[in-house]
Amino acid sequence: MSEIVLSDVCKHYGEVVAVQSTSLRIGEGELVTFLGPSGCGKTTTLRMIGGFVDVTAGRILVGGTDVTRLPPAKRNMGFVFQNYALFPHMTVAENVAFGLEMRKIGKAEIADRVKTALSRVRLAHLADRLPKQLSGGQQQRVALARALVIEPTVLLLDEPLSNLDAKLRQEMKTEIRLLQKSLALTTIFVTHDQDEALSVSDRLVVMSAGKVEQIGTPRDVFERPASAFVADFMGFTNLVPVKVEGHGRGQLRNGMAIAIDKESPIRGEGLLALRAEHMSLSSKPVSSDVNTTEATIEALTYRGSFVDYLVRLDDETRLQVRGEAQSPFAPGQRTFVAWQPDAGTLVAAGQA
Amino acid sequence: MNATAPATFYRVFALAVLGFIVMPLAVIVWVSFFSNKILSFPPAGYTLDWYTRAWERPEFREGLFLSLQTALFASLSSLAIGVPASLALTRYKFAGRDIVTNILLSPMVVPGIVGGAAMYIFYIEFEVATEVQVAGTLPGLFAAHLLVALPWTIRLVTASLIGIDHSISEAAASLGAGPVTIFFRVVLPVIKPALIASALFAFVASFIDLEKSLFLVGPGRTTLQIAIVSYLEWNLDSTIAAVATVQIAIIAVLLLITNRYAQLNRAF
Ligand SMILES: Nc1ncnc2c1ncn2[C@@H]1O[C@H](COP(=O)(O)OP(=O)(O)OP(=O)(O)O)[C@@H](O)[C@H]1O
Ligand SMILES: [Mg+2]
Numbered sequence: 001m002s003e004i005v006l007s008d009v010c011k012h013y014g015e016v017v018a019v020q021s022t023s024l025r026i027g028e029g030e031l032v033t034f035l036g037p038s039g040c041g042k043t044t045t046l047r048m049i050g051g052f053v054d055v056t057a058g059r060i061l062v063g064g065t066d067v068t069r070l071p072p073a074k075r076n077m078g079f080v081f082q083n084y085a086l087f088p089h090m091t092v093a094e095n096v097a098f099g100l101e102m103r104k105i106g107k108a109e110i111a112d113r114v115k116t117a118l119s120r121v122r123l124a125h126l127a128d129r130l131p132k133q134l135s136g137g138q139q140q141r142v143a144l145a146r147a148l149v150i151e152p153t154v155l156l157l158d159e160p161l162s163n164l165d166a167k168l169r170q171e172m173k174t175e176i177r178l179l180q181k182s183l184a185l186t187t188i189f190v191t192h193d194q195d196e197a198l199s200v201s202d203r204l205v206v207m208s209a210g211k212v213e214q215i216g217t218p219r220d221v222f223e224r225p226a227s228a229f230v231a232d233f234m235g236f237t238n239l240v241p242v243k244v245e246g247h248g249r250g251q252l253r254n255g256m257a258i259a260i261d262k263e264s265p266i267r268g269e270g271l272l273a274l275r276a277e278h279m280s281l282s283s284k285p286v287s288s289d290v291n292t293t294e295a296t297i298e299a300l301t302y303r304g305s306f307v308d309y310l311v312r313l314d315d316e317t318r319l320q321v322r323g324e325a326q327s328p329f330a331p332g333q334r335t336f337v338a339w340q341p342d343a344g345t346l347v348a349a350g351q352a
Numbered sequence: 353m354n355a356t357a358p359a360t361f362y363r364v365f366a367l368a369v370l371g372f373i374v375m376p377l378a379v380i381v382w383v384s385f386f387s388n389k390i391l392s393f394p395p396a397g398y399t400l401d402w403y404t405r406a407w408e409r410p411e412f413r414e415g416l417f418l419s420l421q422t423a424l425f426a427s428l429s430s431l432a433i434g435v436p437a438s439l440a441l442t443r444y445k446f447a448g449r450d451i452v453t454n455i456l457l458s459p460m461v462v463p464g465i466v467g468g469a470a471m472y473i474f475y476i477e478f479e480v481a482t483e484v485q486v487a488g489t490l491p492g493l494f495a496a497h498l499l500v501a502l503p504w505t506i507r508l509v510t511a512s513l514i515g516i517d518h519s520i521s522e523a524a525a526s527l528g529a530g531p532v533t534i535f536f537r538v539v540l541p542v543i544k545p546a547l548i549a550s551a552l553f554a555f556v557a558s559f560i561d562l563e564k565s566l567f568l569v570g571p572g573r574t575t576l577q578i579a580i581v582s583y584l585e586w587n588l589d590s591t592i593a594a595v596a597t598v599q600i601a602i603i604a605v606l607l608l609i610t611n612r613y614a615q616l617n618r619a620f
Contacts, residue, residue, distance in 0.1 A: 052522050072525040079526040085519035089541040098537075102528035150527060 001063035002153040002186045003028045004049065009058030011044050018044045020210045021058065026203075029184040031177070033197040036207035037233070042190045043158055045207075049188065050079050050156050062153055073102075078147030078155045082162060084139045086131035092118065092142050093127040099150035117149035120179065137168045144176065148183070155180065155187040161196065173200055194234060198222060206230050228347045231273035236345070237320040238274040244346065253315040258291040259341035269349045276320040278343035281309060281327065281335045292338045295319065297329050311337060377600060384593035391588050402594035412595055415579035419559055422575065425494050426501035426558035427551045433498070434505030434550065439535075441506075442513040453510070460503040464563030471496050472567035488570030496564045501554030508553065512546030513539075552610045556603055 004026040011019040019041040026032045034042040047053040049060055051072035060068045067075050086095050093114050100110045118124045121141035131139055140160060147155060160176070161169045177200050180187045191197050197204050198218040206214045206221060206229075214226040225231035228239055243251045248262035250272070260272065285292050295311040298318070302325075309321045309329065321337055329335055387397040406412050441453055459467055475487035486492040516539065524534045540547075562577040569578055580595060 050522075050526060052525075072522065073528045073530055075526070076528075077526060079523065081519045081523060083517065083519060085517060085523040087520055087524070087538055087542075089544075098524065098529075099527035102533070146523075146527070 001028065003063060004154055004186060004188070005059075005061040006045075006049070007059045007061070009045070009048060009060060010056050011041070011048060011053060012056045017210050019048070022212055024205065024212070024215070026186060026188065028186055030202045031180050031187040031189060031200065032203050032205060033201040034188060034190045034205050034207060035192065035194065035197040035233075036213075037192060039209075040207040041210040042192070042207060046156050046158055046188060046190050049154075050077055051075050076150065076153050078150060078152035080140075080143050080147050080155070080157045080160045082159045084131075084143040084163075086139055086142055086146070088131055091128050091130055092123060092134070095131065095142055096146045096149050099146065103150065113149055117145040120148070121145045121175070136164055137172060140164065140172060141175075144179070148179070148185075153186070155185050157187065158190045159192070160189070161191070162193075169196070176200070206233065208233075224345055225273060225347060228271050228273070228349070231271075231345065231347050235275065236273035237276045238272075238279075239347070240272040240274060240317060240319065240344075241349070242270050242272045242346070244268060244270045248341075250346075252293060252313070253317060254293060254313050256293040258293075259289075260344060261342070261346050264346040266346045266348055270346050271349050272344045273347055274319070274339060274344050276308065276322040279319070279321045279337055279339040281311070281321055281323050281329055281337060283328075283335060285336050286338050289341075290338045291341055291344075292336050295335055295337050297331050297333045297335055299331055300329070311335065313337075380593050381597045381600065384590055384597045386590050386593075389589065391590060391593075402590040403598075406591045406594045406598075409583075409591070411574060411579040411582070412576065412591075415574050415576035416598075418573060419576040422493060422497050423555045423559040426497035427555040429494075429498050430501035430505040430554045431547065431551055434502055435509055435547070438506055438509040438513055442510055453506075456506045457503045459499045460507070464500075464561065465566075467499065468496070468564035468567045471499070471564060475568070487568065488573070490573070493565065493568050493570075493573075493575075496568050497558040497561065500561050500564055501558050504553040504557055505550040508546045508550035509543065512543045516542050548610055552606055555606065559599075559603070 004024075006022055006024040008021045008023055009019065010017070010021045022045065034045060036042055044053060048055050051067070051070060051074075055068060058068075059066055062075070062077075072079075087098065090098070096114045096117050097110050100113060105113075114127070115124060118127055121144055123138060123141050123145065126134065126138060131142065134142065140163075143160075157176070161172055164172060173196060176189075179185075189197075189200060198221075201218060203215060203217055204221045205212055208229045214221055214230045216224075216226075221230060222234055225234050225236065231239060241253055242258070242260065244260065244264070244267050245251065246267060248259055250258050250260040250270075252258060258272075264270075281297075293313060295313050297309055298312045299310040300323075301308045301310075304325070306325055307323045307327060309323055311319050311321055313319065319337060323329065382395075383391065384402055385398045385400070386392075386395040387399040387401070388395060437456060441449060441456075471492075472487060475492055479485055479487065486495075520538055520542070521534050524538045529537065560577065561575075562581065565575045565578055569575060574582070576595070576599070580592060584592060
């Protein structure tokens with residue numbers, strides 16, 4: 001059993017609230033990503049779970065056991081640091097063996113397990129090198145092997161890929177995910193990279209300013225953001241003010257009636273989150289089951305395979321719309337912006 | 353060859369500075385082999401007599417032993433005190449930490465003669481108050497040399513502890529190591545070059561100290577530096593050059609040995 005439960009955990013540094021009261025359940029064998037902009041409290045939360053930062057209040061349970069007051073050495077967690085934190089004076093094999101030595105395991109077994117751990121990350125041939133004689137990706141894999149060899153109950157990774165180049169990051173991401181799945185290891189992965197989070201996780205925890213904004217599957221979060229902040233962070237370029245009238249009906253500021261999500265609990269002032277690529281421009285109104293409103297082209301940016309238009313509604317609302325590379329619009333032209341009713345997601349009005 | 357003109361100038365300048373530093377040392381080594389009765393130029397011939405004569409004079413022989421002994425003590429004891437102090441100074445935030453750091457480093461900037469005089473007066477007052485004699489005793493001398501050496505240890509060891517990546521200690525902790533294990537298996541090996549360098553600098557700082565020792569040596573107990581000064585008061589021959597050459601050799605050998613085991617340039 002290695003489910004992680006945070007119950008009302010928070011962290012204050014004097015006046016600064018690094019993490020507001022947070023409750024969270026991470027299931028056994030699940031990979032959950034903490035995602036959010038710099039300074040939102042991802043590392044602090046992870047370090048509280050790892051035992052490097054004392055909680056101000058709240059409890060942390062792993063597999064039903066309260067670990068809140070346990071020192072890191074007693075938590076049996078695998079922690080991978082952003083800068084790898086390899087012991088510079090020890091060889092790769094010695095680095096990996098360290099955790100086993102702490103567990104007073106016999107020499108022969110240590111040698112065996114180190115070997116297995118290193119071949120798992122395809123580094124058996126570099127066992128006798130020092131960390132400084134390795135590339136970034138290799139160091140990363142040593143850090144991973146060192147954390148995994150102790151058979152931890154949970155694996156905690158703090159931006160493990162941020163020091164790698166794009167190609168290596170892709171490789172390591174896949175590698176980590178495969179390892180995690182094959183070991184069915186409960187894992188928390190911290191990142192501020194949306195792409196990384198979407199592709200690697202079972203569930204995402206989106207954070208902002210020390211607060212959890214949304215917890216959900218990658219698809220949930222990407223398609224149905226729960227707040228203006230999440231919508232903005234997940235690439236909804238447009239947050240359009242809308243008056244929600246209920247029964248799936250709403251009104252833009254320019255008076256245009258539109259169809260919106262019936263299920264949404266939001267009433268009154270709301271924001272309609274729309275992706276630039278889910279909207280289109282046309283020179284005349286399209287069919288009536290599509291939301292349409294008139295606008296003026298303000299600017300356009302050629303992006304190779306497509307063009308990004310900036311259009312202005314008559315009430316000064318600005319929208320970004322993506323068009324085909326050869327679309328015929330020019331600045332100053334009148335146009336119609338259209339989108340499918342289910343392309344938009346309603347979120348509560350509030351700061352993005 | 354316009355482009356290389358600044359480079360040439362730079363090289364000549366560097367050589368000049370180097371020469372300026374090395375010259376006096378080279379000359380004194382050279383002079384130690386002159387057979388001239390008093391220090392003069394040019395050499396009348398060459399001899400090793402001055403080395404034998406220096407060795408035959410008890411003040412030099414005993415001075416050398418006392419100095420080596422004192423320096424060894426200063427070096428080891430300043431490690432024993434300086435390493436825990438540096439750990440505390442770098443690991444923990446506490447009120448007055450900067451003040452403590454500055455006090456620990458201050459013997460480096462207080463003129464030796466002032467520090468020596470202060471020690472002497474303190475010892476005398478201590479003696480008056482407790483009737484325990486300290487001035488002129490070996491423990492008194494040792495204590496003063498600990499002060500000479502300690503700032504070097506504190507400075508080098510704190511610098512290296514600050515430079516150490518704290519996450520390696522955390523990594524060790526997450527792998528199951530307690531604080532003591534972390535210190536001996538992770539921190540200590542990483543700061544080893546700084547420890548060796550600080551032991552060396554502490555040793556040398558104590559070995560070459562004249563000012564503090566001036567006040568604190570007792571009857572029949574002089575350090576090598578004081579023996580040299582006393583000798584110079586009455587004599588001017590190559591004995592001094594021979595003694596100086598031996599010192600230069602000792603320090604050079606120490607530096608070479610240290611450099612083998614710790615890259616000194618990386619200790620700073
Ligand atoms: N030791 C500390 N003392 C005071 N404030 C701190 C301390 N550690 C973190 N904070 C504050 O807590 C907040 C959260 O920091 P944290 O390191 O958890 O952010 P993060 O989400 O990991 O950001 P990043 O993506 O930049 O790593 C920040 O505002 C930070 O300034
Ligand atoms: Mg962080």
